[in-house]
Amino acid sequence: MRTTIQGVKVPSLGFGTFRLAGQTCRDAVLHAMHIGYRHIDTAQMYDNEEFVGEALASSGVPRDEYFLTTKIANGSHAAPSVISSTEQSLRKLGTDYVDLLLIHWPIQTVPLGETLGAMLDLQDQGKVRHIGLSNATSAIVHEAQRHARVFADQIEYHPLLGQDLLCSMAREQDFMITAYSPLAMGKVADYAVMNDIAHDLGVGPTAVALAWLLEQDKVVAIPKATSPDHIAENFAAIDVRLSPEQIAAINGLPKDRRLVNPSFAPDWDR
Numbered sequence: 001m002r003t004t005i006q007g008v009k010v011p012s013l014g015f016g017t018f019r020l021a022g023q024t025c026r027d028a029v030l031h032a033m034h035i036g037y038r039h040i041d042t043a044q045m046y047d048n049e050e051f052v053g054e055a056l057a058s059s060g061v062p063r064d065e066y067f068l069t070t071k072i073a074n075g076s077h078a079a080p081s082v083i084s085s086t087e088q089s090l091r092k093l094g095t096d097y098v099d100l101l102l103i104h105w106p107i108q109t110v111p112l113g114e115t116l117g118a119m120l121d122l123q124d125q126g127k128v129r130h131i132g133l134s135n136a137t138s139a140i141v142h143e144a145q146r147h148a149r150v151f152a153d154q155i156e157y158h159p160l161l162g163q164d165l166l167c168s169m170a171r172e173q174d175f176m177i178t179a180y181s182p183l184a185m186g187k188v189a190d191y192a193v194m195n196d197i198a199h200d201l202g203v204g205p206t207a208v209a210l211a212w213l214l215e216q217d218k219v220v221a222i223p224k225a226t227s228p229d230h231i232a233e234n235f236a237a238i239d240v241r242l243s244p245e246q247i248a249a250i251n252g253l254p255k256d257r258r259l260v261n262p263s264f265a266p267d268w269d270r
């Protein structure tokens with residue numbers, strides 16, 4: 001299952017790696033690749049790029065068959081640091097390029113144009129295929145678009161948090177919404193609506209959450225899981241189809257449960 005963004009086909013279901021490290025990270029990423037995930041999300045701040053890289057190498061999957069994202073750390077927004085930290089990421093990941101390089105958080109200690117300018121240089125050198133943002137509000141996406149073609153905004157998005165404004169912008173302007181914490185860190189399973197639909201479809205509530213996201217145009221999702229069972233259960237979401245009534249029931253859940261909100265977060269869209 002793929003989502004077309006600016007003419008590029010991106011695997012709609014990715015694999016998140018936040019809080020995975022060492023052998024646990026290698027095992028989880030390798031298992032994910034074995035069962036068919038072809039989109040992997042990491043970040044300089046996760047401190048796991050070398051483990052992700054080792055798992056990708058041992059998977060034997062050719063480099064051009066998977067989509068790999070990393071993100072620039074908050075302390076590396078100045079142009080020289082963008083270049084040096086990304087080159088270090090490539091060495092750790094064992095690859096010549098990442099498919100997508102994001103600014104992890106829009107902390108504006110350095111002008112956005114400077115950071116994006118260095119990312120464009122990396123793109124010109126073939127070290128980065130596409131550039132984008134994470135945790136960017138609609139205003140920040142607009143600002144970034146004055147400097148570069150934004151391929152993606154990776155934001156918290158799940159059945160318990162609405163993102164109507166950014167999603168409609170993404171559809172109109174053809175950029176990708178990558179839904180992070182798409183399972184609300186497991187909290188989707190606390191809601192009877194999710195469990196009832198899951199029961200009717202014979203899948204788990206996490207697969208229902210992912211199916212709800214993936215049926216939306218321009219939206220991809222990157223659930224994280226550690227156990228082989230969870231990794232497989234989530235992958236099964238690509239075959240789950242929700243009825244209009246089931247989608248409406250999930251739409252009716254509370255949409256204000258934001259889970260990731262550090263002190264340096266931007267002034268979120270309402």
Ligand SMILES: NC(=O)c1ccc[n+]([C@@H]2O[C@H](COP(=O)([O-])OP(=O)(O)OC[C@H]3O[C@@H](n4cnc5c(N)ncnc54)[C@H](OP(=O)(O)O)[C@@H]3O)[C@@H](O)[C@H]2O)c1
Nearest residue numbers: 016017018180181182183184185186223224225226227230
């Ligand atoms: N850009 C950003 O600022 C940002 C912020 C947060 C996250 N992210 C990205 O998004 C990815 C996913 O977000 P997340 O890790 O915060 O949360 P998530 O994917 O919503 O949830 C992960 C949690 O759900 C559990 N889980 C996974 N599959 C399950 C299943 N089938 N049944 C029951 N429980 C299940 C996991 O447990 P186990 O691990 O024990 O299996 C883990 O505790 C991250 O790994 C990262 O790549 C990006």
